[in-house]
Amino acid sequence: MRRDLVFRWLFFFIGLLVLGLGVALTIKGQRFGVGSWDVLHVGLFKQLGLSIGLWSIIMGILIVTASSIGLRELPKIGTFANLTSVGLFIDFFNWLIPDPHTFPMQFIAFILGVILLAIGCGIYISADLGAGPRDTVMLLLSEKLNWSITFARTFMEIVVAVAGFLLGGPIGVGTVIITFALGPIIQISLGYSKKVLHHQLECQAPAQF
Numbered sequence: 001m002r003r004d005l006v007f008r009w010l011f012f013f014i015g016l017l018v019l020g021l022g023v024a025l026t027i028k029g030q031r032f033g034v035g036s037w038d039v040l041h042v043g044l045f046k047q048l049g050l051s052i053g054l055w056s057i058i059m060g061i062l063i064v065t066a067s068s069i070g071l072r073e074l075p076k077i078g079t080f081a082n083l084t085s086v087g088l089f090i091d092f093f094n095w096l097i098p099d100p101h102t103f104p105m106q107f108i109a110f111i112l113g114v115i116l117l118a119i120g121c122g123i124y125i126s127a128d129l130g131a132g133p134r135d136t137v138m139l140l141l142s143e144k145l146n147w148s149i150t151f152a153r154t155f156m157e158i159v160v161a162v163a164g165f166l167l168g169g170p171i172g173v174g175t176v177i178i179t180f181a182l183g184p185i186i187q188i189s190l191g192y193s194k195k196v197l198h199h200q201l202e203c204q205a206p207a208q209f
């Protein structure tokens with residue numbers, strides 16, 4: 001395996017690990033609200049049954065299919081790795097991290113979770129091995145409409161949150177924070193991660209044959 005591919009996969013899984021940790025921390029501070037996609041999943045669960053987790057999987061499959069049609073390309077292997085790995089990381093950190101019982105600790109867990117979630121997204125997307133379903137929509141909007149990552153992410157989060165709210169999903173102050181904070185942090189993280197990865201690949205270039 002070429003060294004550049006090793007570095008890309010390393011960035012990819014480090015990003016997913018950080019992303020999973022971030023999601024787990026936001027769950028620990030869930031009294032402040034949930035992310036827009038979870039608002040939608042809960043709303044669908046209330047209206048149509050099944051389970052929240054199953055709706056997450058169903059929406060992921062639908063999004064991957066629609067995005068593939070929009071981008072006119074098959075999903076990369078990283079997209080499927082994302083679908084399977086993130087859930088495992090979330091469950092692991094959710095088990096590992098004790099529940100915060102005080103308001104200040106839950107607030108810290110939530111804010112830290114949002115930041116790590118966004119940073120993780122930027123790191124794994126920089127590897128260019130395939131974005132997860134929801135991040136694929138963000139990239140599709142950015143590419144097709146010439147929007148910044150910040151605007152594309154914020155627009156997507158608002159539309160999904162409104163749709164979930166209309167279906168009966170819960171919206172809290174945390175939902176608003178996630179909606180407007182993810183895009184800017186992801187854009188910064190993605191730009192920095194690309195520079196770091198590019199530097200590492202350039203350093204390894206002489207050793208490649």
